[in-house]
Amino acid sequence: MTGTVLVTYGTKNGSTAHIAESIADTLRRHGLTVETMRASSVPFVTRYDAVVVGGGLYAGRWHKDARAFVRRHRPDLAQRPVWLFSSGPLDTSAAERELPPVRGVRRAMLELHARGHATFGGCLDDDADGWPARRILRSGNGGDFRDFEAVAAWASGIAAELKP
Numbered sequence: 001m002t003g004t005v006l007v008t009y010g011t012k013n014g015s016t017a018h019i020a021e022s023i024a025d026t027l028r029r030h031g032l033t034v035e036t037m038r039a040s041s042v043p044f045v046t047r048y049d050a051v052v053v054g055g056g057l058y059a060g061r062w063h064k065d066a067r068a069f070v071r072r073h074r075p076d077l078a079q080r081p082v083w084l085f086s087s088g089p090l091d092t093s094a095a096e097r098e099l100p101p102v103r104g105v106r107r108a109m110l111e112l113h114a115r116g117h118a119t120f121g122g123c124l125d126d127d128a129d130g131w132p133a134r135r136i137l138r139s140g141n142g143g144d145f146r147d148f149e150a151v152a153a154w155a156s157g158i159a160a161e162l163k164p
């Protein structure tokens with residue numbers, strides 16, 4: 001593929017953005033041209049030849065920006081190769097086994113004929129926004145469970161499918 005890949009994401013506290021940047025870096029290392037952008041800032045997807053969409057998980061759902069992005073661009077997304085990812089679990093479960101997408105993301109996969117999905121470990125830092133986050137932190141369940149090697153391996157698989 002000689003065109004441009006969009007890697008876009010919905011995030012509240014920023015950790016999904018780092019995963020998206022890491023995916024983009026890997027795709028670039030494989031020779032692809034990549035743009036990254038917050039999902040709420042993408043005006044249209046027609047200039048991209050493939051799209052990777054990710055969202056942080058909140059109460060069993062993708063971040064609202066990722067959901068709105070899929071809703072807004074559904075017809076155009078369904079016409080190009082699309083991969084989805086979720087970042088969430090604040091434990092080692094994502095590193096230990098393949099975690100299936102939550103229900104809404106599974107539905108999006110079907111609607112968009114997505115080529116794949118991965119759930120990566122999430123991150124909740126001491127400076128996270130909102131009282132629910134602070135409650136989780138107070139109970140000692142925060143931390144950084146992102147596995148950037150797993151992210152790079154997944155992104156390499158995407159590159160292998162996109163490269164001629």
Ligand SMILES: Cc1cc2nc3c(=O)[nH]c(=O)nc-3n(C[C@H](O)[C@H](O)[C@H](O)COP(=O)(O)O)c2cc1C
Binds near residue numbers: 058
């Ligand atoms: C209020 C709240 C609810 C959460 N709910 C879930 C959840 O349902 N499933 C999950 O795997 N992780 C959940 N998490 C963990 C987040 O998905 C994780 O912190 C993720 O990395 C956040 O992404 P972001 O930093 O890009 O916003 C929750 C975190 C908070 C603060």
